[in-house]
Amino acid sequence: MKKVLIITVFTLFSLGVNAQKNKAKYSGYPITPVPFTAVKVTDNFWGQRLKASREVTIPLAFSKSEETGRYENFVKAAHPSEKYKVEGFSFDDTDVYKTIEGASYSLQTYPDKKLSKYIDSVLKIVAAAQEPDGYLYTSRTMNPKHPHAWSGDKRWVKEEDLSHELYNLGHMIEGAVAHYQATGKRNFLDIAIKYADCAESAIGSAQGKLTIVPGHQIAEMALAKLYIVTGDKKYLDLAKFFLDKRGYTKIKQEYSQSHKPVLKQDEAVGHAVRAAYMYSGMADVAALTGDTAYIHAIDQIWDNVVSKKLYITGGIGATHHGEAFGKAYELPNLTAYNETCAAIANVYWNHRLFLLHGDAKYYDVLERTLYNGLISGVSLDGGEFFYPNPLESDGIYKFNQQACTRQSWFGCACCPSNLSRFIPSLPGYVYAVKDNKVFVNLFMGSSSELSVNGKKVQIKQATAYPWDGNVKIEIIPQGKQSIALKIRIPGWVQGKVLPSDLYSFSDRQQLRFKIKLNGQPIDSKIENGYFTIERLWAKGDVVEVDFDMKARVVKANEKVKDDAGKIAFERGPIVYCAEWPDNSFAIHSVLLPSQPEIEVVNSPNMLHGIKQLKTQAQSLSVNDKGFLETKNVSLTLIPYYTWLHRGSGEMSVWLPQNVSAVKTPSKTNSK
Amino acid sequence: MKKVLIITVFTLFSLGVNAQKNKAKYSGYPITPVPFTAVKVTDNFWGQRLKASREVTIPLAFSKSEETGRYENFVKAAHPSEKYKVEGFSFDDTDVYKTIEGASYSLQTYPDKKLSKYIDSVLKIVAAAQEPDGYLYTSRTMNPKHPHAWSGDKRWVKEEDLSHELYNLGHMIEGAVAHYQATGKRNFLDIAIKYADCAESAIGSAQGKLTIVPGHQIAEMALAKLYIVTGDKKYLDLAKFFLDKRGYTKIKQEYSQSHKPVLKQDEAVGHAVRAAYMYSGMADVAALTGDTAYIHAIDQIWDNVVSKKLYITGGIGATHHGEAFGKAYELPNLTAYNETCAAIANVYWNHRLFLLHGDAKYYDVLERTLYNGLISGVSLDGGEFFYPNPLESDGIYKFNQQACTRQSWFGCACCPSNLSRFIPSLPGYVYAVKDNKVFVNLFMGSSSELSVNGKKVQIKQATAYPWDGNVKIEIIPQGKQSIALKIRIPGWVQGKVLPSDLYSFSDRQQLRFKIKLNGQPIDSKIENGYFTIERLWAKGDVVEVDFDMKARVVKANEKVKDDAGKIAFERGPIVYCAEWPDNSFAIHSVLLPSQPEIEVVNSPNMLHGIKQLKTQAQSLSVNDKGFLETKNVSLTLIPYYTWLHRGSGEMSVWLPQNVSAVKTPSKTNSK
Incomplete structure (x- = not known):
């Protein structure tokens, strides 16, 4: 009986069918996302990304896992020996779990028997490494007497430090649930349940159990998910325990957000x-338990990030030191860290806040992160990656660990494997449903099947977004159906770069947007960022949205010292940058006029099809005598996410508009 | 007998006659300064300053002391009453003492019966205010039940805080010794001895005495001087006690250098x-006691100042907050504090270090301070003053307490009264003697009578220094005499801005200098900064010195963030600045070429006669469309010390050479 229930729950949740009915019980969130399996993305922009993920990123991550000995670690753990030298990172196991998670998502939309078999073969190796009581952590198991330097001589003793035993558990659960949902097979889920049970029997509030919290968060989110899938409340209790004990245990440090409760x-x-995973876990546990105190805390933290610590690209984590948030308004460009994983975590967190609050402002942050600081982390062909995502390059500073370039893998490979799992799940962020409300949150050519108040509704989007502001939305219910179609009007249309004063458009005006229903203009006030059309819908009803895609100039709050005197360019959701191959002068010696006139140039054959921006500017140089010379030039900008596909050199998102922001112009090489 | 001895000692010391013989006994310093009374300054540059001091500054300080109730405080203290409201500052008495000190110096070279009588009348008022046991502190005496808010309800209890009882004693002694030396009268000296005895009987290491140290240093220097004049070692012991107990008493704070021993x-x-007065006191006590540990400490502190905390103008004390030294390399320009009194204190300290070590590098700092950040503090006519001496002005920032202008007096009047006493003593810094060595430390048209190995030697300088590098030195001994004439070759001639890497000349080359003896070029190596000519001298011997006065460009160490990308101009010992009246464009939007060619323009009728510098530069402005426009301009510079004689507006010592250092150019006002 229990097993049947579990499968039913999973089906409801993952497909969104009748999900509203069960939401309180199963996800807790008042709003239910429409799962990615229900949304088929057909457009060029995302279609290409999904294809690259499926055909390049995931196979690459599997082959790198093999090539770099990550599989071998499991094989060794199955037959421990004191001879084994435990190398690499103590969380290398997770790259395997994350890639299986991504592959599972891929399987759901693109069934692939060969891939399915490959995963099963990997899972056999993984299963064999599991200790009899469920513990699965190759960094110790393969050589318990001489485990990984970060692991400690006993289980869990270094967890709050760097052992990552619970981090491995978290990614294992995330992967296992995805695999179970994709295939219906329990081979991975059972491993995860067994390891979760092992952890749960050792850690918790009952007498004799350890009071420790994860050194790297993710188990909180994962255990909440495991609770939803299994219906076993102990996993939710452990997730809550991990959150509630943080700040009360031995290690208290800002690095792992254990400096205070x-x-x-x-x-x-x-x-x-760590931070954004924790905030996501707090949202999940709050949704499932109704604990509003968690929500109050993450709301405050969100305000802090959005008003003081968020890059214009949606990136978070300003400093290389500790891969960490900087101080308020500390947003350096050349040395910006902006880890790709942090961008993914930021999407997770903002998605959850939307599901809690139903406000489009969270999607404004999510969309900004998605189109800029997140996809910048993976090359257009899916085969090369950034770990940090700086907003400026001089072609010299080694932002990407040892290099100033995209790389096909990293010693610490969290970013490629995280992209493996994130990109295939993207279609799941397009829609969400609550009662008769359908939230249209992202715009991409797609064909979807939603369940609204228990009835199937097809929704089709036709658009060339983000290049074009026209979105045609076709609603195809079965018969007539009352639906409140809630179309997100992006913040950038409404004159807000972010829901804060961290950045602002220099013109500060709202852009024009038009919405037509069956060819007739309609009007409505915007509430919580949504334009709502509530009516009885019938097959053939069409909504046409037209966002003004005028390119705009952005200024940062004057407290952001690193952007002082500089401007950035945006068009639609896309943040632009100037890069060396498109400009014959030094990017860092360019000076923009007070009101740049921006020309939009269609470049369908460049970088998988983009729109460039061009504007008149001045290039400053110094002649032999050291006198400044100005030259009128046409400055070309490309979408930030496309940078460093053509070799390394100068790039900058923020460009000087005030002469004091110009860097030393190089001397003209005459003679 | 004792009295006779005292007078003899004073005479020897103050006139330098046979001083070498007695130096160990009387000043302790291995090198003996030639007192100002032996040097008659005849040139325009300093002659004018001395005249302004005598005719304007000192009379003004006396009249302001009267006008602002400083005399009245003494009158009230002579007849205390609970009705009196104790106002002003608890150290207002010192302005009277300091002005008497300056007037006494003036009397020595310019006898003036009227002035002498005036001083006697003031001293009568002062004497009447002294309590029977010697205590003289009007802030308490005039109303012992309700003394000054800073004074505390009992004598000395707030001394380490802000009562300034010992600061008043210090300045009283300094003034009294000067007055005694100038006039031979004891009326002030006896008051000072009585107050010193009062303090000495209350404070010290003997049982029952208080262990406190001065809240504002100066008593250390002053008591050392009183020891020399009286021969009574208890004053030296008390000076040493004040130094040795610092850091061990109740108040421990960096503000008053009591944070550590x-x-x-x-x-x-x-x-x-406070700091530089203390370092000077440490030098004095070290010289008199032979305590090398003090010397070791001040040598280290001097290295710290000269390599990290000294303005190019010789100013010290970067921050308004606490009128204090900043952190290493913290040398802001607009908000630079650089109190005039601190420049004077810096001269005191460097003079003493020279007397200890005999190295010209201390005079390099002294000369830089003297010609720039010290005399900038008083207007050319002697009637208006700066309290802070910033290196930049926007015509708005109120650096000078409530105004952005020179003022004729301040509520806290330490700077005008300190100038009253410093300027008349200036001729005493020109020469020093040790055995047969005569140190020529400063260059100014003058006629002097020195005692070298007990024999009178006349030395005449003819020069238009600092505008001209020719100095003619005539040596007139009585008969033939062996003298080692040690001519200081300034650091700026030798290619060093300072004896550190805090600033450097952009060309880094030594300037040419020539020295001729009786018309014939002679050569010698430079040791400790001195070019030595040791020979038998006879009447008619002439040395001609010729320093290359090529104007030079200075750059700051890159660690000085506020000077990044900027250059300054110097010629000879003079630091230049650009000020608004001489330039028709915004000073802050000017950009210098990489190798400015500098033209020297003689302007004898301007600002009491100066040489201006002119160089080609660019003025940056922004047109209506916000495009940068460059205009070639001729930038005019004036000596820093002459700034703000023609109304307030833009001024800057440091000028952008790198475009990133240019401030926002203002929009051209077209239409």
Whole structure:
């Protein structure tokens, strides 16, 4: 009986069918996302990304896992030996789990028997490494007497430090649930349940159990998910325990957000990925338990990030040191860290806040992150990656660990494997449903099947977004159906770069947007960022949205010292940058006029099809005598996410408009 | 007998006659300064300053002391009453003492019966205010039940805080010794001895005495001087007690250099005047006691100042907050504090270090301070003053307490009264003697009578220094005499801005200099900064010195963030600045070429006669469309010390050479 229930729950949740009915019980969130399996993306922009993920990123991540000995670690753990030297990172196992998670998502939309078999073969190796009581952590198991340097001589003793035993558990659960949902097979889920049970029997509030919290968060989110899938409340209890004990255990440090109890935190500090995973876990546990104190805390932290610590690209984590949030308004460009994983974590967190609050402002942050600081982390062909995502390059500074270039893998490979799992799940962020409300949150050519009040509704989007502001939305219910179609009007249309004063458009005006229903203009006020059309819909009803895609100039709050005297360019959701191959003068010696006139140039054959921006500017140089010379030039900008596909050199998102922001112009090489 | 001895000692010391013989006994310093009374300054540059001091500054300070109730305070103290409201500052008495000190110096070279009588009348008022046991502190005496808010309800209890009882004693002694030396009258000296005895009987190491140290240093220097004049060692002991107990008493703070014992201090911190007075006191006590530990400490502190905390103008004390030294390399320009009193204190300290070590590098700092950041503090006519001496002005920032202008007096009047006493003593810094060595430290048209190995030697200088590098030195001994004439070759001639890498000349080359003896070029190596000509001298011997006065460009160490991308101009010992009246464009939007060609323009009728510098530069402005426009302009510079004689507006010592250092060019006002 229990097993049947579990499968039913999973089906409801993952497909969104009748999900509203069960939401309180199963996800807790008042709003239910429409799962990615229900949304088929057909457009060029995202279609290409999904294809690259499926055909390049995931196979690459599997082959790198093999090539770099990550599989071998499991094989060794199955037959421990004191001879084994435990190398690499103590969380290398997770790259395997994350890639299986991504592959599972891929399987759901693109069934692939060969891939399915490959995963099964990997899972056999993984299963064999599991200790009899469920513990699965190759860094110790393969050589318990001489485990990984970060692992400690006993289980869990270094967990709050760097052992990552619970981090491995978290990614294992995330992967296992995805695999179970994709295939219906329990081979991975059972491994995860067994390891979760092992952890749960060792850690918790009952007498004799250890009081420790994860050194790197993710188990909180994962255990909430495991609770939803299994219906076993102990996993939710453990997730809550991990949150509630944080700040009360031995290690207290900003790095892992254990400097104070989570409910007393109101500022984003420390390692950005750990932080945003924790905030996501707090949202999940709050949704499932109704604990509003968690929500109050993450609302405050969100305000802090959005008003003081968020890059214009949606990136978080300003400093290389500790891969961490900087101080308020500390947003350096050349040395910006902005880990790709942190951008993914930021999407997770903002998605959850939307599901809690139903406000489009979270999607404004999510969309900005998605189109800029997140996809910048993976090359257009899916085969090369950034770990940090700086907003400026001089072609010299080694932002990407040892290089100033995209790389096909990293020693610490969290970003490629995280992209493996994130990109295939993207279609799941397009829609969400609550009662008769359908939230249209992202715009991409797609064909979807939603369940609204228990009835199937097809929704089709036709658009060339983000290049074009026209979105045609076709609603195809079965018969007539009352639906409140809630179309998100992006913040940038409404004159807001972010829901804060961290950045602002220099013109500060709202852009024009038009919405037509069956060819007739309609009007409505915007509430919580949504334009709502509530009516009885019938097959053939068409909504045409037209956002003004005028390119705009952005200025940062004057407290952001690193952007002082500079401007950035945006068009639609896309943040632009100037890069060396498109400009014959030094990017860092360019000076923009007070009101740049921006020309939009269609470049369908460049960088998988983009629109460039061009504007008149001045290039400053110094002649032999050291006198400044100005030259009128046409400055060309490309979408930020496309940078460094043509070799390394100068790039900058922020460009000087005030002469004091110009860097030393190089001397003209005459003679 | 004792009295006779005292007078003899004074005469020897103050006139320098046979001073070498007695130096160990009387000043302790291995090198003996030639007192100002032996040097008659005849040139325009300093002659004018001395005249302004005598005719304007000192009379003004006396009249302001009267006008602002400073005399009245003494009158009230002579007849205390609970009705009196004690106002002003608790150190207002010192302005009277300091002005008497200056007037006494003036009397020595310009006898003036009227002035002498005036001083006697003031001293009668002062004497009447002294309590029977010697205590003289009007802020308490005039109303012992309700003394000054800073004074405390009992004598000395707030001394380490802000009562300034010992600061008043210090300035009283300094003034009294000067008055005694100038006039031979004891009326002020006896008051000072009585107050010193009162303090000495209350404070010290003997049982029952208080262990406190001065809240504002100066008594250390003053008591050392009183020891020399009286021969009574108890004053020296008390000076040493004040130094040795600092850091061990109740109040421990960087502000008054009581954060640690003086011998453990190796960095200049806190209130700059207090600090440099203390370092001077340490030098005096070290010289008199032979305590090398003091010397070791001040040598280290000097290295710290000269390499990290000294303005190019010789100013010290970067921050308004606490009138204090900043952190290493913290040398802001617009908000630079650089109190005039701190410049004077810096001269005192460097003079003493020279007398200890005989190295010209201390005079390099002294000369830089003297010609720039010190005399900038008083207007050319002697009637208006700066309290802070910033290196930049926007015509708005109120650097000078409530105004952005020179003022004729301040509520806290330490700077005008300190100038009253410093300027008349200036001729005493020109020469020093040790055995047969005669140090020529400063260059100014003058006629002097020195005693070298007990024989009178006349030395005449003819020069238009600092505008001209020719100095003719005539040596007129009585008969033939062996003298080692040690001519200081300034650091700026030798290619060093300072004896550190805090600033450097952009060309880094030594300037040419020539020295001729009786018309014939002679050569010698430079040792400790001196070019030595040792020979038998006879009447008619002439040395001609010729320093290359090529104007030079200075750059700051890159660690000085506020000077990044900027250059300054110097010629000879003079630091230049660009000020608004001489330039028709915004000073802050000017850009210098990489190798400015500098033209020297003689302007004898301007600002009491100066040489201006002119160089080609660019003025940056922004047109209506916000495009940058460059205009070639001729930039005119004037000596820094002459700034703000023609109304307030833009001024800057440091000027952009790198475009990133240029401030926002203002929009052209077209239409």
